[in-house]
Amino acid sequence: MAGRGLRLATIAILAFLYVPIGLIVLYAFNADRIQTWPIRHFSTTWFSAALDNPGVREAFGLSLQVGLAATLIALVLGSLAAFAVHRFAFFGRDLVSFMVVLPIALPGIVTGMALNATINASGIGFSTFTIVLGHATFCIVVVYNNVVARLRRTSRSIEEASMDLGADTFQTFRYITFPVIRTAILAGALLAFALSFDEIIVTTFTAGVQETIPIWIFNHIRLPNQQPIVNVVAVVLILLSAVPVYLAQRLTSEPAG
Amino acid sequence: MHYRSLIATTAAVGLLVAACSNAGTAGTPASAPPASTAPGGSASASAAPTSNLPTSIGKGEGELNIIVWPGYAEDGSNVKEYDWVHPFEAANPDCKVNVKPANTSDEMVTLMRQGGGTVYDGVSASGDATNRLIANGDVAEINPALIPDWQDIAPFLQSPAHNTVNGKHYGVSHGWGGNSLMYRTDLVKPAPTSWNVVFDPTASKPYQGKITAYDSPIYIADAALYLMAHQPDLAITDPYELTQPQFDAAVAVLKAQRPWVAKYWSLYTDEITNFTNGATVVGTTWPYQVNTLKAAGVKADAVVPSEGMTGWADSWMMSARAKHPNCMYKWMGWMVTPQVQAQVAEYFGEAPANPKACAILDKTYGSYGVKDFCTLYHVNDTSFYGAIKFWKTPLQDCGDARGQTCVDYSKWSQAWTEIKG
Amino acid sequence: MTTVHEGDPGRRRRLLAALYRHRSTQLLLLLSPPVGWFGVVYLGSLTVLLVSAFWYLNPATSAVVREFSLTNFQQLLSSTADRTIVLRTVTVAVAVTVADIVLAFPIAMCMARVASPRTKSILFMLVLLPLWSNYLVRVFAWKLLLSQNGPLDALLSTIGLHSPGFSDFSTWLVFTYLWLPYMILPIHAGLERIPRSVLEASADLGARSGMTFRRVVLPLVVPALAAGSIFTFSLTLGDYITPSLVSNSQFLGNVIYDSQGVANNVPFAAAFAIVPIGIMGIYLLLARRVGAFEAL
Numbered sequence: 001m002a003g004r005g006l007r008l009a010t011i012a013i014l015a016f017l018y019v020p021i022g023l024i025v026l027y028a029f030n031a032d033r034i035q036t037w038p039i040r041h042f043s044t045t046w047f048s049a050a051l052d053n054p055g056v057r058e059a060f061g062l063s064l065q066v067g068l069a070a071t072l073i074a075l076v077l078g079s080l081a082a083f084a085v086h087r088f089a090f091f092g093r094d095l096v097s098f099m100v101v102l103p104i105a106l107p108g109i110v111t112g113m114a115l116n117a118t119i120n121a122s123g124i125g126f127s128t129f130t131i132v133l134g135h136a137t138f139c140i141v142v143v144y145n146n147v148v149a150r151l152r153r154t155s156r157s158i159e160e161a162s163m164d165l166g167a168d169t170f171q172t173f174r175y176i177t178f179p180v181i182r183t184a185i186l187a188g189a190l191l192a193f194a195l196s197f198d199e200i201i202v203t204t205f206t207a208g209v210q211e212t213i214p215i216w217i218f219n220h221i222r223l224p225n226q227q228p229i230v231n232v233v234a235v236v237l238i239l240l241s242a243v244p245v246y247l248a249q250r251l252t253s254e255p256a257g
Numbered sequence: 258m259h260y261r262s263l264i265a266t267t268a269a270v271g272l273l274v275a276a277c278s279n280a281g282t283a284g285t286p287a288s289a290p291p292a293s294t295a296p297g298g299s300a301s302a303s304a305a306p307t308s309n310l311p312t313s314i315g316k317g318e319g320e321l322n323i324i325v326w327p328g329y330a331e332d333g334s335n336v337k338e339y340d341w342v343h344p345f346e347a348a349n350p351d352c353k354v355n356v357k358p359a360n361t362s363d364e365m366v367t368l369m370r371q372g373g374g375t376v377y378d379g380v381s382a383s384g385d386a387t388n389r390l391i392a393n394g395d396v397a398e399i400n401p402a403l404i405p406d407w408q409d410i411a412p413f414l415q416s417p418a419h420n421t422v423n424g425k426h427y428g429v430s431h432g433w434g435g436n437s438l439m440y441r442t443d444l445v446k447p448a449p450t451s452w453n454v455v456f457d458p459t460a461s462k463p464y465q466g467k468i469t470a471y472d473s474p475i476y477i478a479d480a481a482l483y484l485m486a487h488q489p490d491l492a493i494t495d496p497y498e499l500t501q502p503q504f505d506a507a508v509a510v511l512k513a514q515r516p517w518v519a520k521y522w523s524l525y526t527d528e529i530t531n532f533t534n535g536a537t538v539v540g541t542t543w544p545y546q547v548n549t550l551k552a553a554g555v556k557a558d559a560v561v562p563s564e565g566m567t568g569w570a571d572s573w574m575m576s577a578r579a580k581h582p583n584c585m586y587k588w589m590g591w592m593v594t595p596q597v598q599a600q601v602a603e604y605f606g607e608a609p610a611n612p613k614a615c616a617i618l619d620k621t622y623g624s625y626g627v628k629d630f631c632t633l634y635h636v637n638d639t640s641f642y643g644a645i646k647f648w649k650t651p652l653q654d655c656g657d658a659r660g661q662t663c664v665d666y667s668k669w670s671q672a673w674t675e676i677k678g
Numbered sequence: 679m680t681t682v683h684e685g686d687p688g689r690r691r692r693l694l695a696a697l698y699r700h701r702s703t704q705l706l707l708l709l710s711p712p713v714g715w716f717g718v719v720y721l722g723s724l725t726v727l728l729v730s731a732f733w734y735l736n737p738a739t740s741a742v743v744r745e746f747s748l749t750n751f752q753q754l755l756s757s758t759a760d761r762t763i764v765l766r767t768v769t770v771a772v773a774v775t776v777a778d779i780v781l782a783f784p785i786a787m788c789m790a791r792v793a794s795p796r797t798k799s800i801l802f803m804l805v806l807l808p809l810w811s812n813y814l815v816r817v818f819a820w821k822l823l824l825s826q827n828g829p830l831d832a833l834l835s836t837i838g839l840h841s842p843g844f845s846d847f848s849t850w851l852v853f854t855y856l857w858l859p860y861m862i863l864p865i866h867a868g869l870e871r872i873p874r875s876v877l878e879a880s881a882d883l884g885a886r887s888g889m890t891f892r893r894v895v896l897p898l899v900v901p902a903l904a905a906g907s908i909f910t911f912s913l914t915l916g917d918y919i920t921p922s923l924v925s926n927s928q929f930l931g932n933v934i935y936d937s938q939g940v941a942n943n944v945p946f947a948a949a950f951a952i953v954p955i956g957i958m959g960i961y962l963l964l965a966r967r968v969g970a971f972e973a974l
Contacts, residue, residue: 518926
């Protein structure tokens with residue numbers, strides 16, 4: 001009974017989520033430049049136009065670069081913080097959890113403006129480096145949370161047993177600890193990458209002339225003649241990400257029990 | 258994964274990122290007090306010493322980063338025939354053009370000051386941005402001798418007050434136009450002839466809830482212009498130099514207008530879409546939107562109302578700390594050549610600064626084929642040009658007998674927030 | 679079987695063993711990179727911003743005057759429009775949070791309790807996929823949906839209504855849509871954490887599903903709700919893009935953005951930014967009480 005109602009509700013909510021997406025896909029085939037309803041002529045010219053567009057390809061490449069770099073930094077720093085907070089009781093432990101959440105809890109415009117003011121003041125040029133700086137900062141918390149949650153569920157006795165049997169810290173980490181937190185790290189990395197890939201507000205404040213995909217879209221969606229190409233780019237993004245997201249979810253899902 | 262290899266990978270990625278970046282110093286940012294505008298800001302009018310003026314243009318530095326009004330740096334991706342970026346890059350292979358579009362003059366000022374003025378090399382600034390940039394030392398003095406078509410620029414645009422201060426040139430005039438009144442010819446009858454259709458409670462009645470207005474504090478000047486004609490007892494002489502009572506009256510007009518406005522526009526797409534689907538039927542516009550709507554078959558047209566109109570005169574300016582000054586000079590020279598002026602003028606719908614473009618424009622050109630362009634756009638008409646109230650930065654200094662009693666731009670911005678609510 | 683590495687293993691093992699004993703050194707090594715990063719990059723930048731809130735703009739040149747002054751705060755407090763804007767933003771943020779919780783619950787319950795593992799993976803993918811289709815494009819899709827004579831308008835006019843068009847209602851609708859996946863994920867995680875035995879015990883004691891839900895599930899899932907609400911609240915509080923696209927009114931983010939971008943008045947923007955920082959700070963403290971940080 002409840003199951004059926006639940007299923008209906010789920011389908012309705014999924015429909016809510018996907019009607020705008022469906023519209024985007026539809027309008028990727030709109031022959032007119034101006035986006036109005038209903039569509040009068042259909043065309044596939046925008047797909048080739050988007051593929052030929054060097055700006056899109058460069059933006060895509062930059063987004064990938066930034067995402068990978070930010071995710072890696074977040075992985076390292078987030079895991080380190082997670083281990084510190086989980087394993088040790090120290091003065092200011094709660095403060096660390098609080099601090100790590102701040103970049104994602106405070107509105108992006110605040111983070112963006114703060115970084116912008118500092119970058120302006122310090123004389124470092126706005127570049128890919130500054131974009132990564134901003135992204136890594138708010139990506140740390142997603143890795144941190146995932147790893148901490150997993151660590152809470154593991155018992156320390158296995159590690160202690162490993163050490164009793166003669167393994168040193170590195171070996172214990174490599175053979176015992178890491179396999180346990182591996183999927184948590186993967187889940188955190190995926191979410192971090194997704195956050196970085198779609199981020200627009202902080203990026204606007206930390207980029208110079210560089211264009212990540214969101215910035216490219218931001219610059220082009222204002223131009224009436226470029227809207228169809230932007231729709232095409234969005235459709236391609238969805239298609240490209242469907243399989244990795246599904247696979248990642250399968251890989252990181254908790255085993256039952 | 259081995260712990261060591263994790264560290265190694267991170268280090269490698271860090272090196273990769275650093276190598277890919279153009280950062281001068283890869284150190285952590287110092288916690289020095291911020292300079293959110295270019296250093297050395299002073300109120301003096303001329304900032305660049307003449308001895309620094311270059312006498313020749315050297316080799317291009319590799320790339321050019323410019324801030325532009327959308328439509329000023331076309332590369333054919335919007336409409337195939339309108340492309341003046343690729344020919345420029347073909348003629349100057351050492352100047353690859355990177356374009357940053359901006360929606361308002363204020364955005365342009367902020368972007369120009371980014372990184373102490375080193376991120377962008379130049380900007381297509383309107384008169385309300387130019388004087389601020391000059392006063393703050395953000396833009397460099399230009400040597401007209403290095404611009405080949407300088408003498409062909411219309412005489413009244415060679416040294417206009419908005420880009421020439423104390424005889425020093427800080428910009429190259431690009432073009433100008435007015436903020437006319439656009440309306441749906443099938444939905445607004447009879448055709449409007451006055452701004453009262455958007456400002457007056459009675460005249461606007463049929464269209465209340467479907468009006469549009471420009472989303473920038475500078476729009477207060479449009480209300481002041483309207484009051485110049487309709488409330489002469491306020492004695493407004495210049496819509497940008499308003500004493501407090503005059504300013505308050507203009508703000509009152511806009512606050513009254515607020516409930517009638519369906520959407521304030523700053524994106525061209527907004528105004529174009531809204532006029533196409535009928536969400537807005539009358540309001541201020543730029544020629545670009547009129548051209549686009551007409552080309553798409555929408556029944557829209559624009560008029561110059563009886564009270565006159567505000568407008569914009571744009572100049573190309575170079576950052577005082579530009580990283581690629583040679584490329585910027587080349588670009589500025591390129592933008593005032595007749596063939597490029599003709600393309601921009603027709604695509605955007607503005608009067609070109611170089612009247613030699615008229616010969617090219619008066620033949621059908623591209624997909625917007627307009628005949629008699631120069632008569633239509635009053636390219637050589639100094640009295641028409643003189644009648645437009647071009648954007649300029651409202652300053653405390655009224656510039657006349659009233660002294661320092663005028664309302665400055667920061668108050669305009671605050672008032673704009675209050676108006677929009 | 680662990681293997682012992684060749685090549686002077688003795689020194690390395692002794693070093694690691696010493697490290698193992700000196701826990702404070704371990705802690706230092708673990709903590710210094712992330713804390714160092716945060717201290718310099720994030721907290722340092724925030725301080726720089728907040729310090730500039732006490733500076734002001736010279737009206738003549740639009741240049742920042744680095745002298746201590748409270749003009750920005752005076753301006754903030756005296757402005758009725760700013761107060762209205764803050765109230766409007768907070769109201770919409772609360773409305774968005776509530777709407778997202780209501781919408782997220784059914785699908786999260788389905789994913790956590792009802793669906794088979796394979797269905798769950800598919801549902802997960804379906805929930806996450808919109809996040810990959812780019813925020814701006816989704817907002818523009820909504821612009822189209824809500825436009826005059828657009829799809830929604832056409833649909834609603836059959837029953838005599840009209841699309842909300844450019845309004846705060848539209849903003850609420852779009853925000854609810856945009857942040858929904860961010861609410862579904864923590865609630866799903868929270869529901870998964872409830873052991874099956876607890877629900878079964880409740881049923882054994884005679885509670886029907888409604889009562890089980892109210893008395894057992896809901897209290898257990900509150901931390902997850904709080905965690906998700908941190909996202910929806912903070913994202914709504916600072917967003918300036920969506921209100922400028924689908925409404926005609928200003929939100930908190932718009933004022934901050936326009937101050938620094940339009941008027942180049944970074945000091946005022948910084949002063950105004952203290953408002954959302956303050957609101958989120960209080961919200962975070964309350965959320966932490968409820969245990970949200972464990973449920974993120």
